Amino acid sequence: MVVFDIDYIHGDSLINEEQSAIDNKQIHYGFKDLFIDYPLAENVELSTFMDVGVYRFTQQTKHGKTQIMLDANTGVQFPALNENMAIKLAEYYYQGKAKIAEATLLKDTAPAELSSRHLPVWRIDFDDFAFSTLYISSSSGKVVTRRHQFWRIFDLMFTLHVMDYEEGEPDNSLLLWFALFALLAVFSGMVLTYYRVLKGSFSKSKKRTAANHKHDNNIEQGA
Amino acid sequence: MMKSIRFLHKWLSLVVAVQLVIWLSSGLFFNLMDHDKASGNQYRQRVNSLLVIDHQMLVEPKLGLLDKQSQSLKLISLLDQPYYLFNHQQALYRHLPNSYSLMNAYSGELMVIDESMAIDIAKTSYKGGSGGIDIASVKKLSPPIADIPKEQNVLWQININDEAYTSIYLDAGSGKIIGHVNDDKRFADFFFMLHFMDYGSVGNFNNWQIIFFSLLMLVLSLTGFIWVIDLARKGRYRVTKG
Numbered sequence: 001m002v003v004f005d006i007d008y009i010h011g012d013s014l015i016n017e018e019q020s021a022i023d024n025k026q027i028h029y030g031f032k033d034l035f036i037d038y039p040l041a042e043n044v045e046l047s048t049f050m051d052v053g054v055y056r057f058t059q060q061t062k063h064g065k066t067q068i069m070l071d072a073n074t075g076v077q078f079p080a081l082n083e084n085m086a087i088k089l090a091e092y093y094y095q096g097k098a099k100i101a102e103a104t105l106l107k108d109t110a111p112a113e114l115s116s117r118h119l120p121v122w123r124i125d126f127d128d129f130a131f132s133t134l135y136i137s138s139s140s141g142k143v144v145t146r147r148h149q150f151w152r153i154f155d156l157m158f159t160l161h162v163m164d165y166e167e168g169e170p171d172n173s174l175l176l177w178f179a180l181f182a183l184l185a186v187f188s189g190m191v192l193t194y195y196r197v198l199k200g201s202f203s204k205s206k207k208r209t210a211a212n213h214k215h216d217n218n219i220e221q222g223a
Numbered sequence: 224m225m226k227s228i229r230f231l232h233k234w235l236s237l238v239v240a241v242q243l244v245i246w247l248s249s250g251l252f253f254n255l256m257d258h259d260k261a262s263g264n265q266y267r268q269r270v271n272s273l274l275v276i277d278h279q280m281l282v283e284p285k286l287g288l289l290d291k292q293s294q295s296l297k298l299i300s301l302l303d304q305p306y307y308l309f310n311h312q313q314a315l316y317r318h319l320p321n322s323y324s325l326m327n328a329y330s331g332e333l334m335v336i337d338e339s340m341a342i343d344i345a346k347t348s349y350k351g352g353s354g355g356i357d358i359a360s361v362k363k364l365s366p367p368i369a370d371i372p373k374e375q376n377v378l379w380q381i382n383i384n385d386e387a388y389t390s391i392y393l394d395a396g397s398g399k400i401i402g403h404v405n406d407d408k409r410f411a412d413f414f415f416m417l418h419f420m421d422y423g424s425v426g427n428f429n430n431w432q433i434i435f436f437s438l439l440m441l442v443l444s445l446t447g448f449i450w451v452i453d454l455a456r457k458g459r460y461r462v463t464k465g
Contacts (some may be wrong), residue, residue, distance in 0.1 A: 002433045012315055019313055021292035031298060032326070035278035046284075047295035097409050172254075179251040193236045 001157055009154045011146040014132055015097050022046060026053045029075035037075065038068070046072060049141050052094055054078070056140050067139035081138040086122035090134050093143050098128035105138065113152070118144040225453055232446035239443050240312050242420075244270045249418040263408030266351030266389055270400065274300040281305070282331040289324055289333075298328060301398045302343055305329060308397055336398050338363075341379035345391040349383065357384035363395060370404040370412075372426035397414050409426035428435060 007013070027046070034041060034055055044057040053072035060066045080183040081089070083165040087103050100133075102125045110116040114135050121144060126132040130148035137144050159165065259265075284296055284307040291311040295366060299308045305328035312322040325334045336344070338361050349356055359382040363421070366375050377395040382388075387405035394401055415421070419428035420436065454460060 002428045003427050003428075006427050015315065019294045021294055022286060022296065024286045030283045032281050033279050033284065035276055035281065039278075044298045045295055046297075138408055154435070176254050179247055179254060183244070183247045183251065186240065186247060189236055190240050190244075193233065193240060197233045197237050 001064060001154065001161070004154070009151050011132070011148055011151055014091050014134070014148065015143060016145050020051045021047045022048060022053055027072045029055075029072055033075055034070070041068075049078075050089065054141075056142075067137065069140055078141070079150065080120070081122060081136065081141055083122075085141075086124060086136055086138065088143060089136055090122075090124040090126075093136075094126065094132075096126065096128050096132065098126045098132075101125045101127040104134075104217070110155055113147050113155075114145055225450075228446045228449050228453075232443060232450060233372040235439055235443040235446070238435065239439050243440065245417050249414040250415050252411075253418070257407075261411035263389075263402065263404045264385075265387055265403075265405060266349050266385065266409070267403045268348060268350040271444070274303050274305060276305055276328075280329045282328060284309070284326060284328070285331060291322070291324075293324075299397075300346070301325075305420045306334070306398075317394075317399075318371075318373050318375060321396065323394075325396075325398065336379065336393075336395055338379075340398075341393060341395070342381055344393055344398055344400070345379070345381040348391060348403070349389070351383075351385055352391070358382070359384040367424070368392075369424070370409065371401065372421075372424045374401065 019158045021187075024147065031046075034044065034057075038057070038059060040059050041057040042059065044055060046053065046055055048054065049069065055070040055072055057068055058069055070076065070079065083103055083105070085107075087100055090100060102123075104123045104125075105120060106114070106123055107120045108123070110119055114121065114123075118135065118137055120138045122136045122138055125163070126134075128149055132148040133146065134143050135145045135147075136142070163178060164172050165174075166172070181185060230317045260421070286293060286296075286309075289309060289311075293309040293311055294313045295310045297308045297310075299306050306327050307326040309324040309326070310321060311324065312320065314321050326332065327334055342361060346356055361382070362380045364378050364380050366377070368374050368378060368380075370380075371378070371392060374392075378401060379395050381391040381393075383391065385405075387407060388409075389403055389405040391403055392401040393399060407415060416424060420430060420433040421428060422432070423430065
């Protein structure tokens with residue numbers, strides 16, 4: 001775990017960080033217009049969607065919070081991302097050179113590595129060395145998360161590390177007992193080290209009696 | 224062969240022993256600690272903005288007023304006033320270097336978060352103290368910041384005079400509350416530093432000393448494992464008195 005750069009593990013290098021700047025000339029639909037059309041809009045953000053100026057915001061509806069994306073030039077709402085757009089977008093964000101292996105729309109159930117609040121989401125799998133996956137929200141067009149095989153392995157190793165086979169938190173009693181026994185083993189090992197290595201090597205030629213020798217051999221052989 | 228394995232095991236035990244105790248005892252601490260306390264959020268509260276945008280008063284953001292291009296702009300509220308938060312350099316994560324401007328969305332004026340505003344924002348996130356909030360000191364800090372090693376932006380630090388020594392951090396550019404840190408959290412963070420051997424306090428475990436010690440540890444346990452098998456094969460593990 002410590003050898004792999006944690007930023008690499010988190011897939012930071014998978015994503016193209018460069019984002020295009022908002023072009024003022026493209027924007028003919030203002031914040032004022034938006035609040036007239038959508039008085040309940042929250043978390044309004046003006047940014048870009050593949051070089052086009054867009055507004056993204058959430059709105060509370062009967063079915064919970066929904067994400068809405070509008071064209072900042074016309075105020076027209078974007079439809080949910082279709083497969084072609086999702087693939088185009090994934091290629092736009094993806095840093096590598098590999099081709100896309102599969103694009104799947106996840107509507108109702110999210111895999112363990114994706115929080116279900118992001119649904120519906122396009123899962124885009126790349127045909128690269130690390131089996132990279134980008135998850136793109138079909139309503140906001142944003143990359144909500146990303147995974148590759150090394151991150152998945154890392155997650156598994158962390159589960160083993162904290163010995164939690166239920167929730168993934170380091171506060172379970174299995175770990176507690178193993179840690180306590182391990183500490184006991186280490187302290188008894190340190191006692192052995194003290195007698196066998198430290199005392200043994202530095203006073204070897206001087207005061208070692210035959211009886212002492214026999215005692216050491218017994219320890220060494222675990223009797 | 225067995226002789227050199229025993230030799231390796233014995234001498235490695237000497238080198239690794241202390242670190243092993245640190246790893247195990249800090250691990251035990253994480254297992255037993257109170258996770259709510261260690262979060263540092265004893266006195267933190269959600270900043271509830273009851274602000275309803277009055278679109279009649281809204282001034283459109285003037286992108287041209289700024290000398291830098293913007294990648295995104297958000298309508299946020301600070302102290303019940305709406306602001307446009309321009310992000311000129313949007314990093315992958317918030318804690319990586321970002322560059323912001325703030326513009327009052329009702330007046331169109333550009334604004335920089337000064338000390339008194341930082342204090343007022345910090346207060347909204349603090350729920351402790353019956354007799355109000357007692358501020359010990361306020362500082363503007365550039366990274367590296369001891370309490371938040373990963374942070375790479377300039378922060379306001381508002382130190383509160385409470386029994387937990389709470390410090391409230393907020394981003395000097397955006398006014399966003401980064402977090403509360405108190406002595407419970409500092410105590411837990413100290414154990415994380417030990418567990419990760421992160422003596423340079425960079426906030427992660429990718430350092431050469433931990434790689435070196437974990438390799439030694441791996442060899443120690445492998446040699447020990449072989450030794451155990453060797454002893455068992457020779458019938459040295461007996462329950463009855465030998």
